[in-house]
Amino acid sequence: MDAMTASLSADSLYRFFRAGEEETFALQGVGLEVAKGEIVAVTGPSGSGKTTLLSCLAGLDEPDGGMVRVAGRPLSHQREHLRSRIRAQHIGVLFQSGNLLDHLTVADNVRLVQRLSHVPDRGRGQDLLRQMGIDRRAGALPRQLSGGEAARAGLAVALANDPAVVLADEPTGEVDAETERRILTLLRERAATGTSMVVVTHSREVAAVADRVLRLRDGRWVA
Numbered sequence: 001m002d003a004m005t006a007s008l009s010a011d012s013l014y015r016f017f018r019a020g021e022e023e024t025f026a027l028q029g030v031g032l033e034v035a036k037g038e039i040v041a042v043t044g045p046s047g048s049g050k051t052t053l054l055s056c057l058a059g060l061d062e063p064d065g066g067m068v069r070v071a072g073r074p075l076s077h078q079r080e081h082l083r084s085r086i087r088a089q090h091i092g093v094l095f096q097s098g099n100l101l102d103h104l105t106v107a108d109n110v111r112l113v114q115r116l117s118h119v120p121d122r123g124r125g126q127d128l129l130r131q132m133g134i135d136r137r138a139g140a141l142p143r144q145l146s147g148g149e150a151a152r153a154g155l156a157v158a159l160a161n162d163p164a165v166v167l168a169d170e171p172t173g174e175v176d177a178e179t180e181r182r183i184l185t186l187l188r189e190r191a192a193t194g195t196s197m198v199v200v201t202h203s204r205e206v207a208a209v210a211d212r213v214l215r216l217r218d219g220r221w222v223a
């Protein structure tokens with residue numbers, strides 16, 4: 001597999017942060033290729049660069065060096081509006097901060113993502129919520145959801161644009177074991193249809209469903 005055939009590739013990513021005198025080398029030459037339908041789990045201690053890597057892969061943050069490609073198309077070092085467009089069309093993002101807009105219902109959050117990515121609904125939004133087991137909460141606002149419901153609603157939103165690539169930070173972070181199993185089954189089903197995923201996690205259960213588990217330490221892969 002080369003960078004052109006991978007669904008998602010990162011070539012030697014560097015990211016530095018400077019706060020006063022202090023410099024942090026969050027990513028120090030991280031490369032990654034994720035094949036179609038592959039689930040890659042990324043683990044590593046706190047501060048090892050996992051969230052920074054995911055943000056660069058999503059085009060939400062810009063690497064100081066290196067390049068991210070989605071379906072062979074350059075994402076890094078592009079204008080903001082182009083990165084947003086590529087993200088809307090090809091990437092589903094689920095970060096710990098959440099991806100639900102507070103003032104919209106669950107169903108409207110899903111519809112908004114579909115509209116931004118020009119994905120026709122044809123009942124798919126409702127299907128997605130049914131698959132996640134939260135269709136009965138479609139009319140609820142995010143603050144009215146339990147932790148597990150919010151996690152599943154977030155996942156529905158991440159999948160609403162039918163993305164080629166899903167990037168998720170602890171997708172099962174605050175859910176019970178039953179909900180975790182349910183989410184993992186859904187992720188595996190999605191991967192089987194060709195969706196590629198990078199999942200940051202500390203959970204052994206999540207790592208167990210991944211095709212590969214990679215470990216970061218101090219901004220580098222641990223061999």
Ligand SMILES: Nc1ncnc2c1ncn2[C@@H]1O[C@H](COP(=O)(O)OP(=O)(O)OP(=O)(O)O)[C@@H](O)[C@H]1O
Nearest residue numbers: 017018019024026045046047048049050051052053
């Ligand atoms: N915006 C920023 N400004 C300054 N330093 C930052 C910034 N974002 C991240 N860092 C630093 O970069 C390093 C990597 O952070 P990152 O959040 O990627 O780690 P992580 O592996 O996701 O950690 P955790 O598991 O605790 O979420 C840390 O030392 C962090 O303090």
